[in-house]
Amino acid sequence: MSQRRFSPRLGSNLRIVSSYAILTLGALAVLFPLYMTIVSSLLTAKQFGDTPPDFFPPTPQWSAYSNAFFSGHMWHYLFNSLQQTVEIVMGASITTVLAAWAFATYSFPFKRILWTIVLSTLLIPFEVTIITNFQTVNSLHLYGTMWALSVPFMVSAFGIFLLRQAFLGIPREMREAATLDGQGSMGFLWRVALPLVRPQLAAFMVISALGAWNSYLWPLLLTTNSTTNRTIQIGLKALNAGTIQGFNVVLAGSVIAAVPMILIMIFFNKQLVRSLTGGALK
Amino acid sequence: MTRRSVRIRQSVGAYALIAPALTLISVFIIYPFLRNFKLALYAIPPFPGLPSKWLGIHQFTTTVTSDVFLNSLQATLLYTAMVVPLGVFAGLVLAVTAHQKLRGMAIYRVIFSTTAVSSVAVAATIFGTLLNPVNGLLPWFGINVNPPFLQNTTWALPAMAIIGIWEFMGLSFLLFSAGLQSLPEEVMEAALVDGASPVRRFFRVTIPMLSPTIFYAVAVGTIAAMYTFGQMDVLIGTGSTTYTNTDTLAYLIYQSVTVQPNAGVAACISIALFGITSLITFLQFRFLERRVHYVGE
Numbered sequence: 245m246s247q248r249r250f251s252p253r254l255g256s257n258l259r260i261v262s263s264y265a266i267l268t269l270g271a272l273a274v275l276f277p278l279y280m281t282i283v284s285s286l287l288t289a290k291q292f293g294d295t296p297p298d299f300f301p302p303t304p305q306w307s308a309y310s311n312a313f314f315s316g317h318m319w320h321y322l323f324n325s326l327q328q329t330v331e332i333v334m335g336a337s338i339t340t341v342l343a344a345w346a347f348a349t350y351s352f353p354f355k356r357i358l359w360t361i362v363l364s365t366l367l368i369p370f371e372v373t374i375i376t377n378f379q380t381v382n383s384l385h386l387y388g389t390m391w392a393l394s395v396p397f398m399v400s401a402f403g404i405f406l407l408r409q410a411f412l413g414i415p416r417e418m419r420e421a422a423t424l425d426g427q428g429s430m431g432f433l434w435r436v437a438l439p440l441v442r443p444q445l446a447a448f449m450v451i452s453a454l455g456a457w458n459s460y461l462w463p464l465l466l467t468t469n470s471t472t473n474r475t476i477q478i479g480l481k482a483l484n485a486g487t488i489q490g491f492n493v494v495l496a497g498s499v500i501a502a503v504p505m506i507l508i509m510i511f512f513n514k515q516l517v518r519s520l521t522g523g524a525l526k
Numbered sequence: 527m528t529r530r531s532v533r534i535r536q537s538v539g540a541y542a543l544i545a546p547a548l549t550l551i552s553v554f555i556i557y558p559f560l561r562n563f564k565l566a567l568y569a570i571p572p573f574p575g576l577p578s579k580w581l582g583i584h585q586f587t588t589t590v591t592s593d594v595f596l597n598s599l600q601a602t603l604l605y606t607a608m609v610v611p612l613g614v615f616a617g618l619v620l621a622v623t624a625h626q627k628l629r630g631m632a633i634y635r636v637i638f639s640t641t642a643v644s645s646v647a648v649a650a651t652i653f654g655t656l657l658n659p660v661n662g663l664l665p666w667f668g669i670n671v672n673p674p675f676l677q678n679t680t681w682a683l684p685a686m687a688i689i690g691i692w693e694f695m696g697l698s699f700l701l702f703s704a705g706l707q708s709l710p711e712e713v714m715e716a717a718l719v720d721g722a723s724p725v726r727r728f729f730r731v732t733i734p735m736l737s738p739t740i741f742y743a744v745a746v747g748t749i750a751a752m753y754t755f756g757q758m759d760v761l762i763g764t765g766s767t768t769y770t771n772t773d774t775l776a777y778l779i780y781q782s783v784t785v786q787p788n789a790g791v792a793a794c795i796s797i798a799l800f801g802i803t804s805l806i807t808f809l810q811f812r813f814l815e816r817r818v819h820y821v822g823e
Contacts, residue, residue, distance in 0.1 A: 266620070270623075273695075277652045280655070281655060295662040297666050346539075350539065352536065352541065368555055368559045369749070372562065373559055376561045396550070399546070404547060458646070460645065461756070465780070468784060477648075481647055484654065484760050498651035502648045508643065516643070517700055520697060521700055
């Protein structure tokens, strides 16, 4: 009985019908804009202005995609974004796992105050740090390199928090037993602890990839004047600004930019939900 | 080995482990944040090498009382006031409705989470096209706004807010779905057995029980909305007639870093935006959290 959320016996048909009505309305609000984007990317300029609008492309024009990919350089930007995302996910995972492990299992001087400092940086949004960060990448001679896009994000206070919690969940006795067996702390981390916290690590990697792929402000700042290192998001902005003529090229660009994360959402749904809602639940 | 030398070895090991993370946090988060308070006191010329001029607190007071700042503050607050309540409400209603043993709920869940993974550039492009006056869609629905939405001083900011709501709806839905799953089933069932109507149940049982999640969603949504500027940059930009209607504070910071470099003023705006957002979050904690009902307390 307790498995049931609502007993169908008590539910009226009205309730079921109105539930579906609400959900379908919500789904339309989400899907209709996405659907029209895909349809419109396949229309000619004349068809785009049709009234009634075309809800299905009469003569699909795939040229918008090749224009976006090649004339609009989205193909090039796609690889830039991929590189940026991989660098950030790998870099952030390494620094985050090591720091979380130290905060979870070592005792060292100033641990409490350092932990408070790490957590307090969660309150600082990236937007209020750009002035100096922009100068920092210049003085580190990173400006104009792909590293400038990724290095500042190779750490995550949220990730350290998430993984520290996960590491704390590993029984102390397991660690002590491993120590008696002569296994060092790093060996235990690599062979035992990391496999145990795989769900949390995966959740962190997915949210980290999402943040990297969708990031806008930082790549915008760094690639306004240089086009070689543009990410897909900034490439899309450039298409919007009319670098290549045609509304359909812009829409094709948005489809290209959106697909990778939609695939991640479908394949890593559980990890994504866990990481997005991680802060809300105790 | 003595106990003392073990402890020292452990400390060295721990510092080696936290060093990479701590270095990056210090260089790219803490230092630039704190440096704002120094930059804010100087008039900094756009070209390096020229001397900065000390202005003191005067620069901060001039900046935050300027028309440009106050106009942006108004746009930011209006935008937030539109996005947060509607985004939270839409996510809440959808999550409560989807939290039933009905066919097809899994599909709806995937659909609703889509907007949580869309980038701001993608969302802006999509809505920019729907609102494009050349597109035959809106006239077909009988919507004719003149001048068109994005060039319309009344409608430009609400159009930006629609994009924000659309993006926030997915996250809001996910938060409430997770919140609902963590609620004890007995309470919901008890309300059902009592014969309370769905609407009554929603207001008397679901909302109070979900109040911690509602509070969290409001707080997270507010912070995100206060720092929005992406769709304004993609769809409106500095040259548009509606620029002053949609020029949020985060966009103003971006402008003063790139378009008209003035690090001192940018620092003043950063401090003000951070301060105002922190104040709002603090007030939400003060006045909303008091009304939050934690299950089990």
